[in-house]
Amino acid sequence: MPDTLRTEERISTRRTLTDEVMEKVQQMVRCGELRAGKLYSVYQLAEALGISRSPVRDGLLKLEAAGLVGFERNRGFRVTVPSARQIVEIFAIRLALEPPAVARVAAHRDPAVAGRLRQTMAAMEKAAASLDEPSFWAHDQDFHNTILTAAGNSQAATVVRDLRERTRLIGPGTTTAARSLPAVAAEHRPVLDAIAAGDGVTASARMRAHLEATGRLLSAQTAAVPSDDPGVDALWRDIVG
Amino acid sequence: MPDTLRTEERISTRRTLTDEVMEKVQQMVRCGELRAGKLYSVYQLAEALGISRSPVRDGLLKLEAAGLVGFERNRGFRVTVPSARQIVEIFAIRLALEPPAVARVAAHRDPAVAGRLRQTMAAMEKAAASLDEPSFWAHDQDFHNTILTAAGNSQAATVVRDLRERTRLIGPGTTTAARSLPAVAAEHRPVLDAIAAGDGVTASARMRAHLEATGRLLSAQTAAVPSDDPGVDALWRDIVG
DNA sequence: GGGTCACATGTAGCATGTTACGTGTGACTA
DNA sequence: TAGTCACACGTAACATGCTACATGTGACCC
Numbered sequence: 373m374p375d376t377l378r379t380e381e382r383i384s385t386r387r388t389l390t391d392e393v394m395e396k397v398q399q400m401v402r403c404g405e406l407r408a409g410k411l412y413s414v415y416q417l418a419e420a421l422g423i424s425r426s427p428v429r430d431g432l433l434k435l436e437a438a439g440l441v442g443f444e445r446n447r448g449f450r451v452t453v454p455s456a457r458q459i460v461e462i463f464a465i466r467l468a469l470e471p472p473a474v475a476r477v478a479a480h481r482d483p484a485v486a487g488r489l490r491q492t493m494a495a496m497e498k499a500a501a502s503l504d505e506p507s508f509w510a511h512d513q514d515f516h517n518t519i520l521t522a523a524g525n526s527q528a529a530t531v532v533r534d535l536r537e538r539t540r541l542i543g544p545g546t547t548t549a550a551r552s553l554p555a556v557a558a559e560h561r562p563v564l565d566a567i568a569a570g571d572g573v574t575a576s577a578r579m580r581a582h583l584e585a586t587g588r589l590l591s592a593q594t595a596a597v598p599s600d601d602p603g604v605d606a607l608w609r610d611i612v613g
Numbered sequence: 614m615p616d617t618l619r620t621e622e623r624i625s626t627r628r629t630l631t632d633e634v635m636e637k638v639q640q641m642v643r644c645g646e647l648r649a650g651k652l653y654s655v656y657q658l659a660e661a662l663g664i665s666r667s668p669v670r671d672g673l674l675k676l677e678a679a680g681l682v683g684f685e686r687n688r689g690f691r692v693t694v695p696s697a698r699q700i701v702e703i704f705a706i707r708l709a710l711e712p713p714a715v716a717r718v719a720a721h722r723d724p725a726v727a728g729r730l731r732q733t734m735a736a737m738e739k740a741a742a743s744l745d746e747p748s749f750w751a752h753d754q755d756f757h758n759t760i761l762t763a764a765g766n767s768q769a770a771t772v773v774r775d776l777r778e779r780t781r782l783i784g785p786g787t788t789t790a791a792r793s794l795p796a797v798a799a800e801h802r803p804v805l806d807a808i809a810a811g812d813g814v815t816a817s818a819r820m821r822a823h824l825e826a827t828g829r830l831l832s833a834q835t836a837a838v839p840s841d842d843p844g845v846d847a848l849w850r851d852i853v854g
Numbered sequence: 855g856g857g858t859c860a861c862a863t864g865t866a867g868c869a870t871g872t873t874a875c876g877t878g879t880g881a882c883t884a
Numbered sequence: 885t886a887g888t889c890a891c892a893c894g895t896a897a898c899a900t901g902c903t904a905c906a907t908g909t910g911a912c913c914c
């Protein structure tokens with residue numbers, strides 16, 4: 373048995389239509405092609421994508437398990453956008469997981485990780501500068517995922533990734549968010565600097581600050597009603613503080 | 614429109630075969646009727662359950678999204694039992710989420726919560742005494758879920774519930790675990806006492822101790838190979854400490 | 855014996871058919 | 885006008901048909 377000729381990719385990982393549906397649906401939501409809260413049917417979506425109902429249903433069921441869509445018997449399904457409260461809860465979870473993780477990464481002093489983060493950082497800033505929101509969030513995703521994975525807890529990385537997919541569905545093209553993209557990007561650099569310096573405590577504190585800032589931005593954005601502004605603050609006190 | 618005659622349950626929540634499959638599969642794994650790691654097919658399971666392949670596949674796909682089973686193209690599916698490392702990672706997540714939550718609950722001093730926990734506690738001890746493992750873990754589940762929900766973070770409650778489902782699949786009938794059931798149950802009471810006393814700091818510390826003890830038990834149990842014992846300790850140092 | 859290779863077998867993935875049911879609509883009643 | 889109710893419509897849930905393919909087996913060659 374010659375074991376030269378190495379397979380360049382896991383064969384069983386061949387993309388399936390179900391996977392493509394999952395990705396496509398999320399992309400459609402982010403582009404505003406699918407509106408959150410509106411009722412759609414598997415029939416519609418299957419025809420729109422030019423495939424049969426099975427992989428569409430399969431993909432949507434998986435997304436349902438992740439909390440991204442909800443089915444209503446004999447009615448249809450809808451994309452479930454998280455409430456302001458849910459967003460705060462999600463960030464509370466991230467605040468519990470990510471600051472400690474970044475401290476561990478800083479302590480490791482692994483140049484490979486720092487290098488990768490630097491690369492991601494640059495790409496993120498570039499995307500922010502050109503207000504390319506999809507690209508920006510993808511790199512942001514990568515930044516946080518790299519840290520959690522490097523900290524040695526891939527389960528936590530998965531959990532955060534799933535939670536983050538939820539928050540990515542809000543405000544597809546909100547100018548408010550787009551305008552503050554460079555600001556959000558800027559919050560990452562101090563974290564990276566502290567990691568590179570091996571200063572875990574500072575890195576942790578900066579990550580915490582970044583998450584709180586981003587979380588407040590997103591939750592306030594969701595609670596679009598002006599009278600909800602104090603409500604959002606109260607939520608943060610209740611759930612995080 | 615008379616709104617007496619209130620519906621006693623959300624109509625759309627009518628149990629679907631897909632849901633029953635999900636529950637049944639987990640139960641079968643816990644009873645040893647399905648063995649982790651072994652290859653099964655949707656055909657087999659559908660026939661065994663006396664239903665068609667669709668709801669079986671649907672349920673398994675949802676479980677796959679939760680990380681409980683894995684499909685292999687044209688081969689079958691298998692129940693994925695977590696490795697020792699994954700168990701440690703899961704408990705690291707729980708250690709980040711539950712101690713702070715229990716501190717908040719203690720600070721609330723809500724008698725209703727305390728009452729409910731006392732009830733659960735009693736049921737858990739009873740199940741432990743009669744070595745009824747399924748019942749025991751169900752009540753344990755309820756105990757932790759009540760705390761996280763009462764702490765105001767239902768998203769965290771969901772996350773922990775999903776993580777916990779994973780660890781529930783290991784060792785269906787391991788005598789080692791069954792023997793230590795009363796011990797695990799006993800660890801809960803001090804937590805409850807601290808909550809009732811409104812002592813958040815103590816409650817938090819006790820919850821931490823409980824999670825570490827349970828986590829070490831489960832991870833050591835999974836790493837059945839004797840030479841892995843030091844490995845498990847190393848994992849805990851790496852991931853948690 | 856060690857290696858290849860054609861083939862039977864069983865499966866996930868995908869497509870399509872069927873059924874029960876939640877909902878909106880509009881006629882009908884009082 | 886306000887309430888009810890029969891009915892058409894669209895849908896998820898469920899059942900079944902079809903296909904490409906990953907694998908094990910055994911014949912075949914060197």
